[in-house]
Amino acid sequence: MSISLNPYLNFDGNTKEAVYFYEKALGGKVMGIMLFGDMPADPEHPVTDEMKDRVMHAHLKVGDFDLMFSDTFPGMPFQAGGDTVQIAIHPTEEAQARAIFAALEDGGQVVMPLQQTEWSPLYGIVKDKFGVTFQVNMPAEQPCVE
Structure with a gap:
């Protein structure tokens, strides 16, 4: 299945x-x-x-x-954003990860700046101008140049 x-x-x-x-x-x-x-x-x-x-x-x-x-239909209850669901994006190239993060950051808010972590050479969290939270996470097997 x-x-x-x-x-x-x-x-x-x-x-x-x-x-x-x-x-x-x-x-x-x-x-x-x-x-x-x-x-x-x-x-x-x-x-x-x-x-x-x-x-x-x-x-x-x-x-x-x-x-x-x-x-939604006009007048229906609507709550923008929320952190119970986030969208994870896994670009394989550093330039692509940085470009996506910058585009989502425009008008939004950085929750965690792009940085090297124990699990990723480049990881960050951004809430965009619509209130949707994205995790940008480059796979660990890709080299990251700071």
Whole structure:
């Protein structure tokens, strides 16, 4: 049996901005964005004007992995960020690790600067401007030049 998992991130009306931010920061490719307004009209569940431009589902491909996104309905409880789930990124090159970290840091907050650790030649934690926390962790077998 085979199974695959992927992070699915929810935002409160700014999913499009987040998807394009992550596309650039992580070197990904947007595979598709579907808005609530793109769906066929259903009189049983009408879509308000406020909902039409919100993202129902977005898909970003980063390497071999998928990130998926959606906006919440207006008025639904929403708590940005949180530290119960973090996304770990494992670039194999120092320049790539530094570029990703810098891109995620833009408008965000460094939790732990990039540095050598016992398990990694280059590791750091950053909470981006959307409140999502990322661990950037270069595999130990890669040399790191300070």
